[in-house]
Amino acid sequence: MKLSNSKIxxxxxxxxNRSLGQLTGVIGALVIIFGASCxxxxxxxxxxxxxxxxxxxxxxxxxxxxxxxxLLLGDIDIxxxxxxxxxxxxxxxxxxxxxxxxxLAMIAGLLAGGLLGCVNGLLITTFNLNSxxxxxxxxxxxTGLNLVITKGRxxxxxxxxxxxxxxxxxxxxxxxxxxxIGVFLIGLFLTTKTVFGRQLYAIGNSREAAKxxxxxxxxxxxxxxxxxxxxxxxxxxLMAFRLISAQTSIGQSWVLPSIAAPVIGxxxxxxxxxxxxxxxxxxAMMGVIGNIIVLGRVDVYWQQVFNGxxxxxxxxxxxxxxxxxxx
Amino acid sequence: xxxxxxKGITKKFPGVVALDKVDLMVxxxxxxxxxxxxxxxxSTLVKILTGLYLAEEGSLYIDGKEVDLRxxxxxxxxxxxxQELNLFGDLTVAENLFAPFDKAGLNAVFFNRKKxxxxxxxxxxxxxxxxxxxxxxxxxxxxxxxxxxxxxALSNENFKILILDEPTSSLTxxxxxxxxxxxxxxxxxxxxxxFITHKLEEVFELNDAVxxxxxGVVAGNARVKDITLDWIIKRMTGTEIDLNQLYxxxxxxxxxxxxxxxxxxxxxxxxxxxxxxGEILGxxxxxxxxxxxxxxxxxxxxxxxxxxxxxxxxxxxFRDPAYSITQGLIYLSEERKTHxxxxxxxxxxxIGVLLQRKVAPGGIIINKRLDTKVTKxxxxxxxxxxxxxxxxxxxxxxxxxxxxxxxxxxxxxxxVLFLDEPTRGIDVKTKEEIYRIMKRIAEENRAGIILxxxxxxxxxxxxNRIITIYNGRMIGEFQENQLNMENVLSSVIGIAxxxxxxxxxxxxxx
Numbered sequence: 001m002k003l004s005n006s007k008i009x010x011x012x013x014x015x016x017n018r019s020l021g022q023l024t025g026v027i028g029a030l031v032i033i034f035g036a037s038c039x040x041x042x043x044x045x046x047x048x049x050x051x052x053x054x055x056x057x058x059x060x061x062x063x064x065x066x067x068x069x070x071l072l073l074g075d076i077d078i079x080x081x082x083x084x085x086x087x088x089x090x091x092x093x094x095x096x097x098x099x100x101x102x103x104l105a106m107i108a109g110l111l112a113g114g115l116l117g118c119v120n121g122l123l124i125t126t127f128n129l130n131s132x133x134x135x136x137x138x139x140x141x142x143t144g145l146n147l148v149i150t151k152g153r154x155x156x157x158x159x160x161x162x163x164x165x166x167x168x169x170x171x172x173x174x175x176x177x178x179x180x181i182g183v184f185l186i187g188l189f190l191t192t193k194t195v196f197g198r199q200l201y202a203i204g205n206s207r208e209a210a211k212x213x214x215x216x217x218x219x220x221x222x223x224x225x226x227x228x229x230x231x232x233x234x235x236x237x238l239m240a241f242r243l244i245s246a247q248t249s250i251g252q253s254w255v256l257p258s259i260a261a262p263v264i265g266x267x268x269x270x271x272x273x274x275x276x277x278x279x280x281x282x283x284a285m286m287g288v289i290g291n292i293i294v295l296g297r298v299d300v301y302w303q304q305v306f307n308g309x310x311x312x313x314x315x316x317x318x319x320x321x322x323x324x325x326x327x
Numbered sequence: 328x329x330x331x332x333x334k335g336i337t338k339k340f341p342g343v344v345a346l347d348k349v350d351l352m353v354x355x356x357x358x359x360x361x362x363x364x365x366x367x368x369x370s371t372l373v374k375i376l377t378g379l380y381l382a383e384e385g386s387l388y389i390d391g392k393e394v395d396l397r398x399x400x401x402x403x404x405x406x407x408x409x410q411e412l413n414l415f416g417d418l419t420v421a422e423n424l425f426a427p428f429d430k431a432g433l434n435a436v437f438f439n440r441k442k443x444x445x446x447x448x449x450x451x452x453x454x455x456x457x458x459x460x461x462x463x464x465x466x467x468x469x470x471x472x473x474x475x476x477x478x479x480a481l482s483n484e485n486f487k488i489l490i491l492d493e494p495t496s497s498l499t500x501x502x503x504x505x506x507x508x509x510x511x512x513x514x515x516x517x518x519x520x521x522f523i524t525h526k527l528e529e530v531f532e533l534n535d536a537v538x539x540x541x542x543g544v545v546a547g548n549a550r551v552k553d554i555t556l557d558w559i560i561k562r563m564t565g566t567e568i569d570l571n572q573l574y575x576x577x578x579x580x581x582x583x584x585x586x587x588x589x590x591x592x593x594x595x596x597x598x599x600x601x602x603x604x605g606e607i608l609g610x611x612x613x614x615x616x617x618x619x620x621x622x623x624x625x626x627x628x629x630x631x632x633x634x635x636x637x638x639x640x641x642x643x644x645f646r647d648p649a650y651s652i653t654q655g656l657i658y659l660s661e662e663r664k665t666h667x668x669x670x671x672x673x674x675x676x677x678i679g680v681l682l683q684r685k686v687a688p689g690g691i692i693i694n695k696r697l698d699t700k701v702t703k704x705x706x707x708x709x710x711x712x713x714x715x716x717x718x719x720x721x722x723x724x725x726x727x728x729x730x731x732x733x734x735x736x737x738x739x740x741x742x743v744l745f746l747d748e749p750t751r752g753i754d755v756k757t758k759e760e761i762y763r764i765m766k767r768i769a770e771e772n773r774a775g776i777i778l779x780x781x782x783x784x785x786x787x788x789x790x791n792r793i794i795t796i797y798n799g800r801m802i803g804e805f806q807e808n809q810l811n812m813e814n815v816l817s818s819v820i821g822i823a824x825x826x827x828x829x830x831x832x833x834x835x836x837x
Contacts, residue, residue: 193692193693194687194691194692194693195683195687195690195691195692195693196691198676198679198680198693199680201669201671201672201676202669202672202676202680205669205670205671205672206665206666206668206669206670208660208662208665208666209660209665209666209667209668209669210669210680211628211647211648212628212648212658212660212666212667213648213652213680213681214647214648214649214650214651214652214653214681215649215680216647216649272669272670272671272672273671
């Protein structure tokens with residue numbers, strides 16, 4: 001009896017560090033790939049290249065955190081890129097056509113993001129819909145709204161007073177990266193230090209058990225969708241500033257990385273497992289790999305094949321390590 | 328002639344001996360009933376005979392020849408109909424019968440629907456099913472689904488023994504008659520049937536042989552014509568409970584805290600009872616009798632239909648679990664794994680998630696110090712064995728998980744506590760710990776506890792009073808001085824109702 005108890009405790013000790021252990025896995029892989037990249041190309045470890053990488057990561061990082069929040073719930077939002085695009089276009093429209101105060105225009109864009117997230121959340125929870133299926137629908141609708149607003153044309157003429165938020169730097173750090181760090185800290189705080197975060201994980205672990213401990217499932221899920229939408233909106237607005245124009249295509253390519261990054265970083269698509277830090281690390285790993293593929297002069301047509309392969313490999317490795325962890 | 332002889336079968340699970348040297352002898356052409364309380368070992372025995380579990384000791388003889396308990400060949404002679412229907416709901420009767428199709432001589436490259444459906448007809452005729460081969464399985468009546476399940480077992484033509492695990496639990500009286508008619512036909516063909524049941528009257532209807540299991544041992548076996556109902560009940564309940572080993576709250580009961588008047592909901596009708604402060608009120612009944620549904624309805628987890636509940640003197644509003652918890656009503660589910668623990672979260676998170684008000688005074692940010700304090704308190708007071716509070720709860724033993732759940736519930740200071748099978752799958756030592764905790768909660772915190780359990784012994788040991796539920800209705804209520812196994816068991820399996828009804832007087836029901 002004594003023996004079996006200590007055995008259980010030993011097992012549990014390993015288990016306790018599992019979430020951290022998964023992060024060390026991602027961190028380790030990131031370090032190795034980063035190190036290897038330094039050897040593959042001498043252009044990798046230059047200030048110019050690192051700045052480019054960091055700026056790219058900023059956008060992927062923000063949407064990965066936005067998606068990560070929902071994945072922790074066991075939900076998914078395919079419309080995340082469409083929300084970003086719509087918010088970017090909306091803010092640009094307010095600035096260029098309505099000559100709104102930049103701060104107000106940005107706030108309006110962020111609110112729109114939150115609102116669109118709310119719409120998703122409310123539809124899903126009220127009618128008990130599958131989030132994947134519903135957001136495929138709303139993605140199309142949001143993209144359509146984008147085209148209604150722009151008539152398919154790019155909105156140009158953004159003033160430099162706002163575009164520096166997308167393309168400028170502070171002490172050499174691209175401003176979008178600073179925004180990303182802000183989003184990350186908010187995400188980390190929400191998920192680890194608040195009642196809301198605990199409830200988020202609880203719902204992801206078991207909706208039924210969460211309900212029985214008195215968690216208002218709908219409230220928590222809709223809130224998460226709203227926060228996630230706001231973050232996506234921010235990414236879209238910053239992207240518009242960076243491009244100095246709001247193109248209708250903003251966000252279209254973000255859906256896959258927003259899902260792949262958290263999964264690579266150890267967030268389970270079934271919910272309840274993983275951390276926001278993992279989402280960011282996963283995004284960083286994808287960024288570094290994408291970058292070195294370009295620097296390594298891989299044929300441009302093959303790049304996408306590589307990217308896809310890396311996502312598949314990361315997910316497979318994660319699943320295998322989980323299975324081994326269980327044994 | 329003896330067709331199946333299991334000898335000295337022993338099966339252990341961590342902390343419990345599920346079967347202890349069990350012998351079972353089945354003759355050819357007989358219906359051998361196996362009866363016993365929940366947890367007596369009926370299902371475990373079936374799982375060993377069908378090769379789902381491996382016994383630690385014992386041997387099995389089929390037609391006098393010893394067979395290897397590990398070999399899948401052994402089980403060709405045994406056809407099995409599980410308790411839970413496991414049909415492919417969206418496939419046809421014919422497809423259900425023969426899937427996987429290679430076993431049915433239908434193993435051509437292309438699936439021949441006509442041929443498959445033709446092959447179904449003899450089974451439909453034999454079992455007198457009222458279906459067509461191309462009916463979709465989920466659309467046919469439950470009784471026919473049950474028969475289809477039987478037909479599937481029969482499609483293994485070499486079988487000698489058919490095991491039916493509680494086949495009548497979801498059937499109506501007429502449907503049961505049809506099933507019994509089929510059993511008769513099989514008997515005449517010389518096949519043997521092992522019939523697991525809770526309903527003792529069926530043992531007498533089938534009128535062949537019976538083996539009674541109690542706590543993993545054979546408590547008796549006999550030809551049914553030689554015995555009476557009391558004979559079976561005596562053996563099922565066994566020895567008297569040790570009255571020195573009781574956990575009933577001993578302090579005088581307080582005010583009436585919960586009063587339920589004619590409550591109806593999903594799975595139960597017209598239930599009325601009341602609960603006092605400091606009392607443990609037991610609910611006995613068969614699995615599926617509607618006990619959990621009653622409590623979940625009061626708790627706000629399931630919607631109510633009719634009736635009223637009075638809680639602490641005022642009319643109870645049925646809302647949702649969140650509201651009930653703030654009012655002091657807490658429900659602990661019988662499904663610990665799916666409706667209890669949050670498996671991938673730490674012990675700390677599992678505790679804190681119920682105690683938001685305590686650990687986050689402002690309602691938003693968790694106060695680490697308070698959180699740690701309450702986590703430590705629960706783990707110490709309820710003797711939770713774990714390496715640290717940060718361990719994912721899924722890595723704890725069932726008993727320790729349950730102690731975490733009970734502990735956090737107590738920290739929420741409930742006025743009424745619904746404990747649904749709180750000791751299921753838990754070892755004996757931890758069980759007793761939980762009994763002591765329940766007693767303490769009732770005596771010291773003056774909470775009213777409703778204890779649902781399928782173990783009568785547990786109920787009798789712990790409860791001040793027991794209510795029995797049968798098919799969603801209250802059929803009996805037993806005061807402290809009436810609590811004994813035979814009384815309660817007869818009521819649980821629905822015999823008392825027949826008796827009291829015929830007797831005119833209805834003493835048991837208040």
